[in-house]
Amino acid sequence: MKFLSLLSILTVFAGLANATNDFVTYPEPLKAPVTLFETKQGSLNTLGNYQGKVTILNFWATWCKPCVVEMPSLNRLQGLYRSKGLAVIPLVGSDADVSKVRSFYRRYKLRELDYYIDNENITSQSYQVSGIPVSFIFNKDGKLVAFADGSINWMSQENKDFIEKLLAE
Structure with missing residues (x-):
């Protein structure tokens, strides 16, 4: 509960500070909430397995029109x-x-992406996801640094610059 209160407060302040891209950034990186999800092969996975990588956790659905635009x-x-x-x-x-x-992956030729299943919706509950699409961005240390609420163009120059900055850290 402390995390969620802190997340709410920081979201307000972060929203005031960032207007250069589609992301709301946090003043300080936050510890990631609990994540537990399944790979398409059926094995369990967590964000901890992505240490050393910039990671985007994107919540979506096949029936969600903004998700179709974003994917x-x-x-x-x-x-x-x-x-x-x-x-x-x-x-x-x-x-x-x-x-x-x-x-959906075949129709939209999503060959670069795997898909994952939020096992028992543990991860979406941890992040209090109430609408989709929503994305959470983590630095190489696995800390939450930003989020994007709604469909965005990930290939806009501003958004690529943001990702490149994280990759360079």
């Missing part, structure tokens, strides 16, 4: 920066129909 640019971002240390985790809810997710 191709997120796919291109992953393709552009994977070799430089970017990890994108597109996370669908535990009630998602995996066959629809696979079809």
